[in-house]
Amino acid sequence: MVRKPSHGDDAGAGNGGAESNKERKGLWSPEEDERLFTQITYHGVSTWSSVAQLAGLRRSGKSCRLRWMNYLRPDLKKEPISKREEELIVSLQRSLGNRWSTIAARMPGRTDNEIKNYWNSRIRKRLNAAAKAEVAAGTEPPPPPPAAEKKVEEVEPINNGGTEVGPMPIPARFPVFECQLVDAGGGGGESTPSTTTSTQQNSGDDSEASVDESNMIHCLSFDDLDYPAADFLVDLPGAMDAWESELYPANSTSSLY
DNA sequence: AAGACACGCAACCGCAAACAA
DNA sequence: ATTGTTTGCGGTTGCGTGTCT
Numbered sequence: 001m002v003r004k005p006s007h008g009d010d011a012g013a014g015n016g017g018a019e020s021n022k023e024r025k026g027l028w029s030p031e032e033d034e035r036l037f038t039q040i041t042y043h044g045v046s047t048w049s050s051v052a053q054l055a056g057l058r059r060s061g062k063s064c065r066l067r068w069m070n071y072l073r074p075d076l077k078k079e080p081i082s083k084r085e086e087e088l089i090v091s092l093q094r095s096l097g098n099r100w101s102t103i104a105a106r107m108p109g110r111t112d113n114e115i116k117n118y119w120n121s122r123i124r125k126r127l128n129a130a131a132k133a134e135v136a137a138g139t140e141p142p143p144p145p146p147a148a149e150k151k152v153e154e155v156e157p158i159n160n161g162g163t164e165v166g167p168m169p170i171p172a173r174f175p176v177f178e179c180q181l182v183d184a185g186g187g188g189g190e191s192t193p194s195t196t197t198s199t200q201q202n203s204g205d206d207s208e209a210s211v212d213e214s215n216m217i218h219c220l221s222f223d224d225l226d227y228p229a230a231d232f233l234v235d236l237p238g239a240m241d242a243w244e245s246e247l248y249p250a251n252s253t254s255s256l257y
Numbered sequence: 258a259a260g261a262c263a264c265g266c267a268a269c270c271g272c273a274a275a276c277a278a
Numbered sequence: 279a280t281t282g283t284t285t286g287c288g289g290t291t292g293c294g295t296g297t298c299t
Contacts, residue, residue, distance in 0.1 A: 101287060117266060
């Protein structure tokens with residue numbers, strides 16, 4: 001479900017005037033996306049506020065960072081979260097608590113925001129269902145899930161064949177992606193719906209038809225980093241069921257899906 | 258057909274940690 | 279050691295869209 005961009009003004013990068021000096025908020029326009037994408041692709045990031053400035057965006061650095069991390073990054077997966085990934089999320093949430101960025105770091109191509117949103121909508125559904133069941137049964141609501149917030153240190157480290165321990169560090173100062181440059185000049189004016197535009201921009205996605213090598217800026221990709229596969233993080237068989245029934249005894253027979 | 262409601266997603270806010278001067 | 283700035287994170291909100299009544 002994608003919103004239509006409802007920008008207060010048109011992308012409005014860079015023109016003067018008192019009003020236009022005000023920081024923009026709200027949804028990003030395709031033009032803003034393109035400016036940000038191009039800026040980062042060509043020049044990387046020194047500080048986010050400078051990125052905003054150099055790209056001619058009237059956005060906070062914070063906003064630029066968020067947009068890049070959650071939407072423009074070429075390495076993001078666009079497909080919906082799979083069942084396997086969902087299991088992984090549940091498993092990791094169970095051991096890590098709501099440390100979404102840590103969870104996301106173990107799920108290449110997924111963002112903390114995405115995972116958080118996914119979890120929240122799912123857990124809300126569950127809680128509602130459980131609450132209804134409790135009301136119907138006239139019993140007390142179940143206790144919260146075993147909190148893991150304080151147990152972070154006890155979390156089993158990722159063990160990638162015995163050599164790697166813990167999540168692969170992701171460089172704080174990226175520009176670390178392999179991405180196909182979009183035609184920075186063309187199409188800029190004509191407003192394409194933001195999803196379409198951005199999806200095209202994200203065509204670092206290997207499924208895209210043809211990739212012109214001459215248009216590639218090569219940086220490190222997650223593949224280069226030999227990022228640990230998610231597989232070994234999947235919980236022991238039956239553990240999720242056990243957790244489910246622990247969580248919602250009244251509901252223990254009902255399936256997650 | 259129209260309104261109400263639920264859902265999902267994007268983005269903002271506030272705080273704390275990390276870093277620089 | 280202190281202060282200011284930037285970054286990163288988790289929680290929360292706002293809004294478009296789909297579904298239900």
